[in-house]
Amino acid sequence: MKQVIAARTDIGMGQGKLAAQVAHASLNAYEYTDDRAVRRWKDEGQTKVVVKVGSERELYERSEEAKRAGLPTGLISDAGRTQLEPGTPTALAIGPAPDADVDQITGDLSLF
Structure with a gap:
């Protein structure tokens, strides 16, 4: 299990x-994960991996792919109080879910 x-x-x-x-996205996806998966993820050490995407379009494409696969997601848009314009999509968490399921969507992305 990982996120x-x-x-x-x-x-x-x-x-x-x-x-x-990244923290906002992680927590958001966690909140939409069923209790059984959360317990398993916690028991396994709550693995989290941060990767890079190069565009807003890519972020949305990965989000839609994860949703079609039935995985929990958390897509974050910035409030615009500091560095970014309000509503700017910034990060997407997928999982916690089985490693292989998450890897089908994110396995080709480079680590941050």
Whole structure:
């Protein structure tokens, strides 16, 4: 079981902004995960992997693919209080879910 969080590289987020957006996405997807999967994920160490996506379009495509596969997702859009325009999509978490299921959608992405 793992969770993969994809963050955009094309919008110039600072390190703090990136960390916050990844955390928001992780928690959001977690909230939509069934209790049994959450328990298993916690028992296995709550693996999280952060990867890069190069565009808004790619973020949405991965989100739709994960939804079609029945995986929990958390797609985050920034509130626009600091670095980005309001509503800018920044990060997508997929899972927690079985590794192979998440890898089908994110396995080709580079690590952050």
